Amino acid sequence: MKVFVCADLEGVGCVVRSEHTSPGGREYDRARRFFTAEVNAAVDAAFSAGATDVLVADSHNVGLNLLPELLDARARLVLGGPRPLAMVEGIQEGFDAVLFVGAHVMSGTPDAAIPHIFHGRVAELRVNDLRIGEMGLNALLVGHYNAPVVFVSGDEAACAEAKNLLPGVECVAVKRGVGAYAAISHVPSRCVELIAAGVRQALARKEQCRPLRTTEPVQLRVRFTTASGADRAARLPGAVREEPMEVSYTAKDMLEAFKAFNTMADEVEAVPFI
Ligand SMILES: [Zn+2]
Structure with missing residues (x-):
């Protein structure tokens, strides 16, 4: 069983503000350790559930957040950027199950940790009239490569968004958003326990997810x-x-649609003013 882990930082326990998520922020180094511990919990649980190969994509910011020297030695790591498939680079290899660790909601969601899509200048994204955020975009992209998302961790709102989008997905809420930049969170030692149990459960019944x-x-x-x-x-x-304020693009398939979105988002982000 090959397992792919898409790891983002905003949905990690005790991570609530840009002080945690921005390199150079005063809590960033601590957040990286929480992040690495949650990913390790997922990797270890995947191997104990029968995985033979686990590929982890460090998918926050420019992909240099996880601490490789502290990662489970059995995992392989996708890091750095830009990369062709952004947050799910590596999925092209073909995987049996996908885990989203540290996921966050789409922009505009209340009481949810750091809601956004790629960056603060994308207000809304729709694919064939389905309104989605990063979770939906990445789920559709891994779906294009025939891989099901079986597990999502993040805050309660991220779990609600995931359940709406992905029937049968196993969700673990590590915190509950209080506004956009505050939360009531489990502490890191409890987050890793919850994630390990959730991943084991998810992989045991992965056939329920498409x-x-x-x-x-x-x-x-x-x-x-x-x-x-x-x-x-x-x-x-x-x-x-x-x-x-709205642009459309018609693509032959999800891969082309993703490339169009990623190109537009990068083009807008490249200019640091309105
Ligand atoms: Zn992120």
Whole structure:
């Protein structure tokens, strides 16, 4: 059994603000240790549930957050960026199950830790009229490679978003958001216990989960937080300006839709003003 772990930082226990998630933030080094411990709990549980290969993608910021020297020696690690499939780079190898550790909700969700999609300038993302965030985007992309998401950890809101999107998924809430940048959290030693138990459970009944797929062609709609964001995104050949702040793109499949979204998001992020 091959298991892929997509690991993000915002949904890790006791991580609530940019002081934790921004390299250089005063709590960042501590957050990296919490992050590495939660990923290790998932990796160890995957091996004890019968995994023969576990690939971990460090998928926050530029992919340099997990502490490799403290990671379970049986895992392989995807790190750095940019990378062709961004947060799920490596899924092309083919996997039997996918775990999302440290996941967070889409922008606009109340009482949820650090809600966003890639960065703060994407307000809303729709794929064939399904409103999604990073979780949905990554689930559809791993679904394109025929892999089911069987486990999600994050805050309570991330678990609710996951259950809505992924029937049968096993979810572990490590904290409950109080507004966007505060939470009532389990402490790290309890988070790792919950994640280990959840991953074992998820892999024991992984047949209940199916790869998430959408119909083709894939219609992508991206609403930005500013009209100038949409100006830049609309430069992508094939993109159509639908509304002052919204751009659409019709792709032949989910992989092309993902590449279009990632290109637009990067184009908008590259310019550090409105
Ligand atoms: Zn992140």
